[in-house]
Amino acid sequence: MIAVMDGNQVIAFGNDAYQMYEKNPPCISVDRPMVGGRIADVAEVEMLLHLLLKKTDRHASPRPVIYFSAPMNMSELEKRAYYAISDAGNPRNPRVFLVDRPICDAISLGIPISRTKGSMILDIGAQSTEVSVIAGEQVIVSDSLPIGGQQLNEAICNEIRRERNLLIGKRSARRLKTSLATFLSNGMEERKVTGIDTLSGLPREDTIHSELVNDAVRNEMKKGAEAMRIFLERTPPQISGSIMNEGIYLTGGTARIPGIERYLCRMIGCRINLSKDYEFSTIKGLEELMHHKELRKWAHSVKGKK
Numbered sequence: 001m002i003a004v005m006d007g008n009q010v011i012a013f014g015n016d017a018y019q020m021y022e023k024n025p026p027c028i029s030v031d032r033p034m035v036g037g038r039i040a041d042v043a044e045v046e047m048l049l050h051l052l053l054k055k056t057d058r059h060a061s062p063r064p065v066i067y068f069s070a071p072m073n074m075s076e077l078e079k080r081a082y083y084a085i086s087d088a089g090n091p092r093n094p095r096v097f098l099v100d101r102p103i104c105d106a107i108s109l110g111i112p113i114s115r116t117k118g119s120m121i122l123d124i125g126a127q128s129t130e131v132s133v134i135a136g137e138q139v140i141v142s143d144s145l146p147i148g149g150q151q152l153n154e155a156i157c158n159e160i161r162r163e164r165n166l167l168i169g170k171r172s173a174r175r176l177k178t179s180l181a182t183f184l185s186n187g188m189e190e191r192k193v194t195g196i197d198t199l200s201g202l203p204r205e206d207t208i209h210s211e212l213v214n215d216a217v218r219n220e221m222k223k224g225a226e227a228m229r230i231f232l233e234r235t236p237p238q239i240s241g242s243i244m245n246e247g248i249y250l251t252g253g254t255a256r257i258p259g260i261e262r263y264l265c266r267m268i269g270c271r272i273n274l275s276k277d278y279e280f281s282t283i284k285g286l287e288e289l290m291h292h293k294e295l296r297k298w299a300h301s302v303k304g305k306k
């Protein structure tokens with residue numbers, strides 16, 4: 001996230017910007033410059049990248065090389081946007097490489113990309129789940145399903161409004177999710193939350209049990225799991241055979257919900273291998289690619305003007 005004052009002055013980014021979310025005055029906008037893993041606001045991504053580059057500037061070579069993990073199925077225009085944001089205001093004409101995100105995940109998950117006859121990765125992130133299949137040394141399909149952490153937060157907000165007549169913010173919903181949500185049966189905890197009573201319009205505190213949060217999370221996740229099952233069913237038999245043998249690889253921040261691997265295993269009907277890196281798996285894979293020459297064949301360069 002990025003907090004921008006008067007449209008051009010960055011005052012915070014990352015977790016610091018998130019702290020301002022839903023509390024910002026009108027002159028400060030708090031936004032996600034990337035939505036569903038794609039560049040949503042070119043100007044904001046540019047500002048963010050330059051801040052990050054500034055931090056690492058002392059270590060940069062005269063001509064910087066920038067690697068991005070990027071979504072699949074991008075248009076030429078979208079690819080050029082990665083070059084444009086890296087090049088803008090950067091006098092050193094950086095070299096820019098894009099790596100398909102599922103390849104980054106596969107590297108950190110330890111999938112033998114060159115040998116696999118079929119491996120499936122589920123990356124459940126903030127706004128979407130990326131379902132990808134790797135075979136023949138490349139990503140053969142990658143699809144984005146509209147299920148992720150934010151949909152779960154919204155489902156929790158809706159459930160609490162319906163059951164308790166209490167309107168809570170997305171940040172509170174996220175807090176309830178990360179502290180209470182579980183797919184294991186032993187979730188019997190509770191948390192206090194403050195919101196606006198929908199009948200009186202006044203602020204009110206209430207105690208929320210994990211059961212209420214879990215009902216919302218399960219209902220929402222069920223739709224996602226069904227879409228994942230259908231995706232696997234539509235995969236050609238020789239590839240799905242290999243996937244069933246290996247088990248499906250699961251990663252992304254939302255995979256932190258305890259017991260999600262067992263739940264998905266039951267719903268999809270296939271063993272699940274849970275990543276140890278969660279939301280860091282993509283970036284760890286990219287880091288490994290940067291450090292190992294033999295992996296760099298999966299990096300595509302993006303041409304600039306020259």
Ligand SMILES: Nc1ncnc2c1ncn2[C@@H]1O[C@H](COP(=O)(O)OP(=O)(O)OP(=O)(O)O)[C@@H](O)[C@H]1O
Pocket residue numbers: 035036037038123124125126127128129148149150174177178181252253254255256257278279
């Ligand atoms: N302990 C936790 N329990 C449940 N959800 C969590 C936990 N920790 C983080 N999350 C959720 O993980 C999500 C972030 O995951 P991740 O960083 O993989 O997403 P992203 O890559 O930014 O998003 P996308 O892939 O949709 O572009 C957030 O919605 C966050 O609420």
Ligand SMILES: [Mg+2]
Pocket residue numbers: 037123124125126252282
């Ligand atoms: Mg992601």
